[in-house]
Amino acid sequence: xxxxxxxxxxxxxxxxxxxxxxxxxxxxxxxxxxxxxxxxxxxxxxxxxxxxxxxxxxxxxxxxxxxxxxxxxxxxxxxxxxxxxxxxxxxxxxxxxxxxxxxxxxxxxxxxxxxxxxxxxxxxxxxxxxxxxxxxxxxxxxxxxxxxxxxxxxxxxxxxxxxxxxxxxxxxxxxxxxxxxxxxxxxxxxxxxxxxxxxxxxxxxxxxxxxxxxxxxxxxxxxxxxxxxxxxxxxxxxxxxxxxxxxxxxxxxxxxxxxxxxxxxxxxxxxxxxxxxxxxxxxxxxxxxxxxxxxxxxxxxxxxxxxxxxxxxxxxxxxxxxxxxxxx
Amino acid sequence: xxxxxxxxxxxxxxxxxxxxxxxxxxxxxxxxxxxxxxxxxxxxxxxxxxxxxxxxxxxxxxxxxxxxxxxxxxxxxxxxxxxxxxxxxxxxxxxxxxxxxxxxxxxxxxxxxxxxxxxxxxxxxxxxxxxxxxxxxxxxxxxxxxxxxxxxxxxxxxxxxxxxxxxxxxxxxxxxxxxxxxxxxxxxxxxxxxxxxxxxxxxxxxxxxxxxxxxxxxxxxxxxxxxxxxxxxxxxxxxxxxxxxxxxxxxxxxxxx
Numbered sequence: 001x002x003x004x005x006x007x008x009x010x011x012x013x014x015x016x017x018x019x020x021x022x023x024x025x026x027x028x029x030x031x032x033x034x035x036x037x038x039x040x041x042x043x044x045x046x047x048x049x050x051x052x053x054x055x056x057x058x059x060x061x062x063x064x065x066x067x068x069x070x071x072x073x074x075x076x077x078x079x080x081x082x083x084x085x086x087x088x089x090x091x092x093x094x095x096x097x098x099x100x101x102x103x104x105x106x107x108x109x110x111x112x113x114x115x116x117x118x119x120x121x122x123x124x125x126x127x128x129x130x131x132x133x134x135x136x137x138x139x140x141x142x143x144x145x146x147x148x149x150x151x152x153x154x155x156x157x158x159x160x161x162x163x164x165x166x167x168x169x170x171x172x173x174x175x176x177x178x179x180x181x182x183x184x185x186x187x188x189x190x191x192x193x194x195x196x197x198x199x200x201x202x203x204x205x206x207x208x209x210x211x212x213x214x215x216x217x218x219x220x221x222x223x224x225x226x227x228x229x230x231x232x233x234x235x236x237x238x239x240x241x242x243x244x245x246x247x248x249x250x251x252x253x254x255x256x257x258x259x260x261x262x263x264x265x266x267x268x269x270x271x272x273x274x275x276x277x278x279x280x281x282x283x284x285x286x287x288x289x290x291x292x293x294x295x296x297x298x299x300x301x302x303x304x305x306x307x308x309x310x311x312x313x314x315x316x317x318x319x320x321x322x323x324x325x326x327x328x
Numbered sequence: 329x330x331x332x333x334x335x336x337x338x339x340x341x342x343x344x345x346x347x348x349x350x351x352x353x354x355x356x357x358x359x360x361x362x363x364x365x366x367x368x369x370x371x372x373x374x375x376x377x378x379x380x381x382x383x384x385x386x387x388x389x390x391x392x393x394x395x396x397x398x399x400x401x402x403x404x405x406x407x408x409x410x411x412x413x414x415x416x417x418x419x420x421x422x423x424x425x426x427x428x429x430x431x432x433x434x435x436x437x438x439x440x441x442x443x444x445x446x447x448x449x450x451x452x453x454x455x456x457x458x459x460x461x462x463x464x465x466x467x468x469x470x471x472x473x474x475x476x477x478x479x480x481x482x483x484x485x486x487x488x489x490x491x492x493x494x495x496x497x498x499x500x501x502x503x504x505x506x507x508x509x510x511x512x513x514x515x516x517x518x519x520x521x522x523x524x525x526x527x528x529x530x531x532x533x534x535x536x537x538x539x540x541x542x543x544x545x546x547x548x549x550x551x552x553x554x555x556x557x558x559x560x561x562x563x564x565x566x567x568x569x570x571x572x573x574x575x576x577x578x579x580x581x582x583x584x585x
Contacts, residue, residue, distance in 0.1 A: 176446055183445030184431070184438065184454065187424075191432045194421045201381065201415070202497055203407040203436035212442070 017167060021160045029159035031275045035268065036166040037227045040173055042251045042263040044220030047177055049257050050186070051213045052193035053110050056245055057098075057118030058221055063240030064121065065091040065222025066229035071131055073142040073230075080144050084226035091222025092215045094121070099211040115242070126237045137236025144230050156231075166227050173220055178260055180216070189213055243288070250291050254298045256305020265306045270294065333392075334359040334532060335380075335411075335501055340389035340399075342375050349375040351556045352389070357501075357549075362523065362533045364547035366540075366567075368577055372556040373536045374416070374505065380534070381413035381503050382406035393501070408436055410500035414507065418486040420493075422479030426470055429478050429489055430461035433496030464496040468522065484515040495526070502526065504535040508542050520546050544568060552576070 021029045045058050069087030072078045078086065098117050105113050125132040132138070144156035144165065154161040180186050188209055191199040196206040229235050247270075255266020270291070278284045302308065335357040342350040350372040357363045365373050378384040380391050382403040391399035398406050403413075421429050434457040444450035465471040468488040473481065478489060487507060494502055507523070508516045520542055527533055537543050543550065544564040552559045552567055554576040560567060567573055 179446045179448070180442070184435075184440035184450070184457070185442055185445045187428055187431060188435065188440055190424060190428075191421055194423050195419060197383075197403070198415060198419050198421065198493070199432060199435075200403040201407055201413050202433050202493060203404050203412075204432070205402075205404045 018164070021163050026159065028275070029163065031271070033159050033163050033166060033231060034228075035271045036163060036170050037224050037231075038248075038251070038267050038271065039264050040166075040170045040224040040227070041221055042248055042255075042267045043174060043177060043260065044217045044224065045248055045252055046257050046260070046263045047180075047220065048213055048217035049252070050181065050189040050193060051210045053106070053210060053214070054249075055214075056111055056115035056242065057121075058114075058217070059240045059242075059245040059248060060118035060121050061091050061095060061218045062221040062225035062228075063125070063235065063237075064094050064218075065225035066235045066240075067125065067132060067138065067225075068222065069226035070138050070141040070229045070235060074138075075131065080142055080230055083142075084223060084230065087226035087229075088219045088223035091225070092219035095215045095218030096211065099214050103207055103210050103214075119242075122237050122240060133236070135237060137234060137239070138229075139234040141229050141233050141235065143233065162231050166231075169223070169227060173223065174260070177220070181260065185212075246288075247291065250295050254294060254302075254305060256307035258304070259307045259311070261310070262305050262307030265310070269306060333357075334394060335534070336392045337376070337380065338390045338392065340376065340379055340391070341387045342372070342379060342384060343387045349556055350379070350386075350553075353553060353556070353558050354389075355551045355558065355561060357532060357534055359532055360527060360530050361548040362527050362535065362546055364543045364550040364564075365534065365536045365553070366543055366550060367553040367559070370555075371553045371576075373553060375556075376553070377413070377503060377505055377534075377536050380406075381411065383413075407497060407499075411503065412494045412497045412499035412501070413503035414490045414494050414505055416505045416509070418483065418490070420478040420481075420486060420489055422477070424478055425474065426465065426476050426478055426481070426489060427458075427461060427474040430465050430492050430496050431457055433464065433493040434460050436497050460498075461496050464492045467495065467525075468492045483510055484512075487511065488519070491522075499531060501532045501534065504533060504537075506537055507535060508537055508539045516542055 021032055024032060041058070041062055048055055048058065065084075065087040067087075068090035069083045072083040072086050073080055098114075102110060102113050102117060125137070126135050128134065144162065146156065147154040154165065156162050156165060181189070188199070188204055191202075191204060192206045192209045200206050225240075251266040251270055252263045253266070254270060255264065256262035273294070274284065274287055274290075278287065278290060283290065298305070333356040337353055337355050340350055340353045341348065353372070353376060365376065367373050375384065379386045379399060382398070382401050382405065385400050389399070390397050393409060393411060396409070398409055398411065401409075421432065437460070438453045438457040441450060444453075462471060462474075465474060468491060470485060470488055470492060473485065478486070481489060487510075491504070491507065504523070508519060511519065516539065523533060523535075523546060535543075535547075547564055549561065550564055550567045551561045552570070552573050559576055560570045560573050562570065
C-alpha cells in the first residue's frame with residue numbers, strides 16, 4: 001500500500017474516533033469509555049496468549065492495577081496519572097512473583113493454576129478491611145485532576161474528556177504491543193508457542209520468554225484497571241471476579257487471537273451488541289446467556305474468529321491488486 | 329592451541345525408573361571430525377544424544393566441551409555454549425515461514441532486546457540476522473522457499489530446514505539425530521555432501537543414524553554401542569569388520585547356528 005494512502009486511512013480512523021463521542025448520548029459516552037479500557041484489557045490478554053498460555057487470572061491482575069493505583073493516591077498522595085503507571089508496575093511485579101510457581105505448569109494446568117492464584121488475591125481483598133476495604137472495596141477514589149492545555153480544558157469528570165485520555169493511553173499501549181509482536185521478541189514468543197523444545201535447542205530460554213509475555217501482559221492489564229478505577233471512583237472484589245474473566249475470554253475467542261485487531265474486533269462487536277441491541281430490547285439481564293450463545297455459535301461457525309473474515313477480505317483485495325498489471 | 333579432548337563423554341549413566349538405558353558410556357569426539365554413533369535398536373543412542381544436548385540430565389557421569397562440564401545444563405544453555413542439536417522427526421515451527429524458522433536460529437548471536445525492539449534501534453541487528461538466515465537457507469538450497477509455511481514443505485526440505493535452523497546458530501558442535509531418515513538415495517547423497525562441507529568449515533559433527541551406507545561413507549570415526557554400553561570404536565572399515573559389532577547387529581545365535 002502506498003504510504004500516502006496508509007497515512008490517509010489512519011488519519012480518517014483517528015478523526016472518526018475523535019468525533020465519535022459527539023454523536024452519542026451521555027450513557028453511551030460512558031459505555032465508550034469502558035469499551036476503550038476493555039480494548040486494552042483484551043489486547044493485553046492476547047499478548048499473553050502469544051506464547052500459547054491461557055490464563056484465568058487476567059482480570060484479577062487488572063484489579064491489582066486498579067487497587068494499587070487507588071491506594072497509592074490515597075496513602076502516599078501520588079498524583080493520578082503517575083499512580084496509574086505505578087499500579088501497572090505493581091501488577092507486573094505480582095505477575096513476576098506468580099510466574100515462579102505458575103510456569104512449572106503448562107496448558108490446562110496453567111489455566112487452573114492461574115485461576116487458583118488469582119482467587120487467592122481476590123479473597124485477600126475481600127478479607128482485609130485494611131487497606132483493601134473488604135467486600136465493599138474502595139470508594140471515593142481520587143479522580144483524574146483537571147487538565148488545561150491552552151484552548152482545551154479537560155474536566156475528567158466528563159466522559160468525553162476521559163474518553164480522549166484513555167484513547168491516547170490505549171493507543172500508545174497498542175502501538176507498543178504491535179512493535180513488540182513485529183520484532184524478534186514477538187517472533188520468539190511465537191516460536192515458544194509452536195515448538196518450545198526446538199526453540200530451546202536454538203538457545204531460547206522458553207521459560208524466560210513465557211514469563212516476559214506474562215509480565216508485559218499484566219502490566220498492560222494493570223494499566224487498564226487503573227484507568228477504570230480513577231474513572232468509576234470505586235473498586236470492589238466482585239468487579240474483578242471470574243464472570244468478567246469469562247467476558248474477556250469470549251471477546252478474545254469470538255474475535256480471534258492470531259492478529260492484534262482480532263480481540264479488539266470481538267470486544268467492540270460484542271459490546272455494541274450488548275449495549276445497543278440488548279439494552280434497547282430490554283434483554284441486558286440475559287447478557288451471560290446471550291454471550292454463551294454467541295460463543296457457541298462462533299466456535300461452531302467461525303472457529304478462527306471475526307478476524308478471519310477481515311483476513312479473507314484483505315486477501316481478496318491483495319490478489320485483485322496482484323492480478324491488475326497482467327490485465328494492463 | 330587446544331589441549332585435551334574437544335568433546336568428551338565420561339561414564340554417562342541414564343536411568344529411567346528401573347531401566348538403565350545407558351550404563352557407563354565413555355567416548356571422545358575430535359575437533360573437526362564427523363563422528364558416528366551407531367548400534368542396534370534400543371542400544372541407547374538417542375538417550376546418549378539427549379544427554380549431550382541437555383534434553384536429559386544424566387543420572388551420573390559428565391559431558392565436557394573443551395574441558396568444561398556441560399551435562400546437567402538446560403538445553404538452551406548447552407546451545408549457547410556452541411552445541412546445537414537437530415530433532416529426529418520433522419520438528420519445525422510449522423505455522424511460521426521458512427525464513428522465520430531460520431531467524432529463530434539466530435537467537436544466540438542476536439539476542440532480542442525488548443526496548444530496542446520497541447524503539448526500533450535494533451534495525452542493524454535485524455538486518456544482520458536476516459543476512460545470516462539467508463546464508464544458511466542458501467547453503468541448504470531453501471532460499472527460494474523463504475516465504476513458504478514450514479508445515480507445507482516436502483519431507484526432504486523439512487529435514488534440511490531443521491539443519492538450517494541449527495546452522496544459523498553457528499555451532500561448534502552439530503548434533504544430528506537421524507538426519508537421513510525418510511530421504512531417497514539422491515537426497516541422502518546431496519545431504520551427505522553438505523555435511524562434509526560443514527566439517528570442512530571446522531564444525532564438529534556427532535550423528536546418530538540407521539542408514540549404514542551413509543554412516544560408513546561419511547564418518548571419520550564411529551562409536552558402536554549395544555544394550556546401553558560401549559562396544560567398539562574405530563574407523564568405518566574397522567567397525568565394519570569388527571566381530572563384536574557384527575554379532576550385536578545380527579545376534580549371537582547367528583554363529584551358533
